[in-house]
Amino acid sequence: MDIIELKKRLTEALSEKILELAQLGKGRVLSVWVEAKHINEVALLLRNESYLGFSVLENFFVAQLDSAFLLSYYLRAPKTGMELILRASIVPPNPEGLAKAPSIREVWPMAEHQERESAELFGIIFYLGLSPADKKEIKHSFLPPGWQGFPFRKEYKFPESFSGIQHQRDGL
Amino acid sequence: MESSIYDSTLGRVLRWARYSSFWYISVGGGCCADEPLHTVGCRYDLERFGCVPQSEPRQVDLLIVNGVITYKAAPYLRAFYDQMLAPKYVMSIGSCANCGGPFSSDISYSVVPGINKIIPVDVYVPGCPPRPEAIMNGLLSLQEKIRGHHRTEKKIN
Numbered sequence: 001m002d003i004i005e006l007k008k009r010l011t012e013a014l015s016e017k018i019l020e021l022a023q024l025g026k027g028r029v030l031s032v033w034v035e036a037k038h039i040n041e042v043a044l045l046l047r048n049e050s051y052l053g054f055s056v057l058e059n060f061f062v063a064q065l066d067s068a069f070l071l072s073y074y075l076r077a078p079k080t081g082m083e084l085i086l087r088a089s090i091v092p093p094n095p096e097g098l099a100k101a102p103s104i105r106e107v108w109p110m111a112e113h114q115e116r117e118s119a120e121l122f123g124i125i126f127y128l129g130l131s132p133a134d135k136k137e138i139k140h141s142f143l144p145p146g147w148q149g150f151p152f153r154k155e156y157k158f159p160e161s162f163s164g165i166q167h168q169r170d171g172l
Numbered sequence: 173m174e175s176s177i178y179d180s181t182l183g184r185v186l187r188w189a190r191y192s193s194f195w196y197i198s199v200g201g202g203c204c205a206d207e208p209l210h211t212v213g214c215r216y217d218l219e220r221f222g223c224v225p226q227s228e229p230r231q232v233d234l235l236i237v238n239g240v241i242t243y244k245a246a247p248y249l250r251a252f253y254d255q256m257l258a259p260k261y262v263m264s265i266g267s268c269a270n271c272g273g274p275f276s277s278d279i280s281y282s283v284v285p286g287i288n289k290i291i292p293v294d295v296y297v298p299g300c301p302p303r304p305e306a307i308m309n310g311l312l313s314l315q316e317k318i319r320g321h322h323r324t325e326k327k328i329n
Contacts, residue, residue, distance in 0.1 A: 143282075144244040151281050158281045162243050168277050169285040 001080045003028050009051060017042055029083045036071070036088040036101055043086070043107040046075065053077045054084055057108035062118040064154055067091060069099055069122060073111075090124070095155055098138075099124045117142060123150035190233065190259065191315040193222040197232045199249060202239025204266035204301040211304040221311060229255040234314070235291075238265035238301075240275060242282045246290050253291045261318075263295045263310055264288075270296050 003023065007030060010021060019033040034042050046054040054075040063070045073086040092099035103126035105112040115126045119138050140147060146163070149156055159167055198208045212218040212225060226232045229252050241249055253262070264287055267273030272285035287293060294317065297310040 165289045169271050
């Protein structure tokens with residue numbers, strides 16, 4: 001299966017949900033933008049349909065573009081060797097607030113670790129099911145307990161001190 | 173010898189025993205953790221100064237801290253230091269442990285800018301990472317400090 005055929009099949013299968021379908025650079029990788037609320041349906045379809053068969057999630061990352069968070073899922077179909085990048089964006093309600101995105105860990109269980117890391121460092125709640133639960137805090141497993149703020153956000157300011165240790169070099 | 177007080181022969185014997193049998197433990201937080209291993213290896217042979225690596229903090233006199241210490245690791249390092257029995261000495265190896273180094277306070281949010289904010293330090297060995305000769309030099313200056321020569325405290329002018 002080549003990239004033109006994959007493009008055709010994706011357009012047939014996901015016609016309404018696709019925001020943008022484009023080739024990434026000069027490589028043979030397609031990038032599909034969908035709305036964040038549809039990401040679970042699209043993920044299930046990409047994994048389960050035998051003619052697509054994207055059963056492996058190779059990588060998942062979050063990047064911040066201005067105020068929006070870009071979620072990128074790097075997929076691979078082992079049988080055909082095709083690659084695909086699934087993308088969605090979410091916007092937090094205010095610069096300090098928590099953003100909410102649907103979790104895909106039921107489709108690709110490998111995403112759980114990456115989601116936990118992104119949740120802690122970017123301040124995103126990944127929820128299961130249709131609507132976000134009333135979750136106000138994120139459990140810390142990378143940062144020390146009691147840490148305030150989300151360090152990977154662009155507007156993050158360094159703490160002046162943490163647990164009694166001044167965050168400044170002596171003699172400066 | 174200006175600031176030292178002359179104590180009896182027993183004190184000199186005790187100090188001689190302490191500085192010529194450093195049992196140490198190394199806390200590695202980064203790539204500098206390789207350097208004490210080279211220093212104790214066959215080429216530089218730290219054992220001729222009486223240094224023996226140990227695996228329990230309760231049995232050591234010297235704590236060697238090398239590499240990045242983050243805010244998450246800081247309470248564990250403090251607990252580690254508190255387990256050691258007095259008299260205890262601390263040597264800080266590498267720029268990260270000395271002052272934050274390349275992860276200084278205006279670049280990194282998570283690295284403690286200098287382990288002297290957590291535990292008292294006797295000798296700093298600069299370098300990124302320091303060579304084994306530099307670590308041996310740090311050890312010799314710590315020996316001199318215990319002996320009462322205070323090479324490390326000598327004023328430059």
